[in-house]
Amino acid sequence: MHPNLWPLLGVAVIILGFLLRLHPVLVVAAACFTTGFAAFMPLDHLLASLGTAFIKTRNLPMIYLLPLAAIGLLERFGLREYAQSAIARVRSATAGRLLIVYLAVREISAALGLTALGGHPSMVRPLVAPMAESAAEQRNPKLSEEQRYRVRAMTAATDNVGLFFGEDIFVAFGAIVLMQTILRAEGIEVDPLHMALWGIPTAISAFIIHAWRLHRLDRYLARQQ
């Protein structure tokens, strides 16, 4: 049977909105309404669906909201400045090398199920990003604004890459459970350990590709602009 294809309009609204660089929150609201009406939901039903989903997903922002008070207080008392001066004492440190070490630690600890070791509000902003920026500054005192932003963006990227491609080789991770459930519904029985093992080649490739890019980052940062 032919499914209702009209809800695809909601996807079109999202793509168009982001391409035209409209306000993201408005784009999301517009996409919600387009999708709802395209699926023939009456207005009250749509509002109720949105509301139920809004309450149901409110655990999501907690991961980055809960640590803010402690991190903010420590920043006021010089945590970022301390991280910068600590890395400045390591003479061989460069932004790239520091981030390669962080990538390895993040990926391996995530593979062992320790996903909490890291994260943007609790590790990247107060510690890793200031350290990487300070290491880059030691090598090139005339670091431009653009280079500075690049170091920060790469720090956030390194945290994401390490987390994503590490956690999936941990057997008890949610994604593995999800895959097992879906395959079982189709009558295929798979050992979670095998899925974790088949993730390893990609996880290693992710490390090699990203580490090579971090290595190249140092060369870009050494450039005078």
Add this chain to the structure above:
Amino acid sequence: MIIRVEYFYWLLGAMLALVALMSAADRSNPRRWTTALFWALYATVYLAGDLLAPEAAGAMMLAMALLAGFGGVRSGKPQTPPEETRRASAVRLQHKLLLPALIIPAVTMLCATLLKDVRIDGLFLFDQKHLTLAALGCASVIAVAAACWLTRATPLQAGREARRLVDAMSWALVLPHMLAVLGLLFTEAGVGKAVAHVATSYIGLTSPLVAVAVYCIGLALFTIVMGNGFAAFPVMAGGVGIPVLVHQFGINPAAMAAIGMFSAYCGTLMTPMAANFNIIPAALLDLPDRNAVIKAQIPTALPLLFVNIVLLYILI
């Protein structure tokens, strides 16, 4: 259970209510009343979410979207001590500053692994359904206490600092939440089924290379649209992975699933829809370009997607 995730909803609600009050009193914010209203609405979602009628919660989400979308949410001038003061404080406190910061991951891991099965009087110590969140909540509270003890600041000062960071991130902070709502609505409206229908009826999947490429690239594209690999996987596995790759070409289902999920993650690296990974950090790191993190990730994501296609193709 003894430590329920609801307690942290209330704590967070109280924090957001404090942000609303401080915003209302902040004359350096050009839109202080609408900003305060925005955070008050969000605080209500956490403080009274279970009591709200679903339609009312939906209307509140819509009101927040309109307030943010039409420029009603702004930031005040942050009040931080000058850099010399912070440097002097860093020299004085030294590595002790790291302690409360490291308490957050350390205590979270400890609670989520060692203490996860602990029961007192037959009751689980931690909320079993939201174990990581309950653990992170405990860790954050302990970290605030440790930071206050170390710096001799009051908990109210911690609240002010939390407000400074929330204010700096502004409306970007609720974007991941609203995108998650959109993702659920997509599922309810059958967007996944529609995409799978289009993908499988208009592309011939007779050659193994095309089938593998459609599967991997499809997962990445689907994730770019939905912002979440978990939403993409069931659709593409059910539409292409199981019927074509496993039954027709005989690929090991474990490899199909594992490498497929990683292809979806390549999509996560490239989409503003995964705002908590890609947009929030840009706001947290004061980057002027909202998409700076995505741009930094694309050159890693694309070669990795290619590697995935090659890996699956070799397995046929």
